[in-house]
Amino acid sequence: MKTLAVAVATGLVFTGTAHAEPSRVAHTSAKFESYSATAEAVTYDAAKVPTGAKVHVLGVPTPNGGTTVVLLLKGLLPDRAYGAHAHVKKCGAAPADSGPHYQNVVDPKQPSVDPAYANPRNEIWLDVHTDKHGFAFTKSTVDWQFTDRHAQSVVLHNEHTHTGPGEAGTAGPRLACVNVAF
Template identity: 35%
Template sequence: MKILATGAVAMTAVLATAGSSVAAGQDDILLYDAGRFVPLGEGTGVVPKAVTYNEELVPPGSQIHVAQGIRGNSMLIDIATLGLDPGHTYGTHVHTEPCGADPADAGGHYQDQQGVVDEDSEVWLDFTVDERGVGQAEVYKNWLFRAGEAGSLVLHERGTSEGHDEHPPGDAGARVACFSIPFAGVPAA
């Protein structure tokens, strides 16, 4: 088993998110990272790992926890948030680049099938925050990221549209926060 940890590792939590009671195998990859959202440092030029662009929807000090479990050619991604706006629904997607000073710096949505905008080709992790300020979502994919092409998790101002409303498929409004995380992937063939 390979363990990639870019934050404090809570192994029990990571294994629980893998959705299996079977012991982790030698080829499994488990990645866990966490952060506290902070606003951009004024004049410092430093972009925090977890940055809030909208302090009303993502207050400074609120937290995000992300786990990625890989087994074979499939993966499970699990996120949990603490301290966000109770009752609010956030559209949350994996983006191609790390976070930056401008919300657009995170690039577009990661797409398994490039040019295809739907929940099968992209990673949509929408969640509604409960009365305690806790949000949680997970998604299982029968594919893996291409190495180096999934660089962040972006929280958007509303749930993701499937194209049945006035918004195009995949649209979730403004980017309100970003968490840079080097998701594990497979090298291009």
Template identity: 40%
Template structure:
């Protein structure tokens, strides 16, 4: 008894789908499409920035605001990336003052001629400054003025509001108290963009 019912349902389904074979509209034409590479999470973010620090000017990706603390010829390379659940950020600097500490954070806006153009710190979930809610990459240079530091967060960047710059400050970041998250004047900035 069940066989006729199943056959009737299959015939109805086939008839309903018969008109579904129309080609895609031109805007969605898939002919000649290149096969996609390995799938990445929809929330993947990959940002990079860096170069030799220059004077503040529009369009410059690495800006030195204080040449006494970021000498001529100093460079930086920055990566900030995340998948669905974790973020990793790395900064490598060369040519900075030797044996000196700097505070470093990701910020919400690109760099600009004014040090404040980068806006506030990038924050993950709530409005308080901490190494758990922000990306802090403080470093102390070696005797040659170089350093590399990596920070890992247990959360991902939100693609629609990913960080847009890395700001280097004159002092190490205060970790606690009413001034938590502060690190003195902004001495340099690196604009981040998609890789």
């Protein structure tokens, strides 16, 4: 029921019969903390993503074959830009443990900086800018769904995502990570 409430509150609307509902909904609500084996949300830079800040992620396959991912953050630094993307692995002790960005069509050259692959149509990009209270909300909708490969986390980066050749998809150091079973 909590997932439905978040879906309604964020404007995600489903139509059709009960059996037409999406088959896999991913949802995580957590507070950022220092790494531990049981932490759902990890901060690697507590000066930029404070311990105790809250994160909510909702991933919903849409009836038309797409996916919408919603990111809600509370308690971050006020008036600040952050980049955010879905990543292929779970959060770990080191920022790089979450692996590269999840790509629907995988770039054979990793890390991917080719705009043909590193773009918001092939990846889940969730860049945000916090308000004066450290609150931010964003959503990304793509026209594909996760299949046998699933993203396993959302990583917050130091800056908004770059789009130019040779830097596409980059967003600076990884500041924090939240596990999400997409």
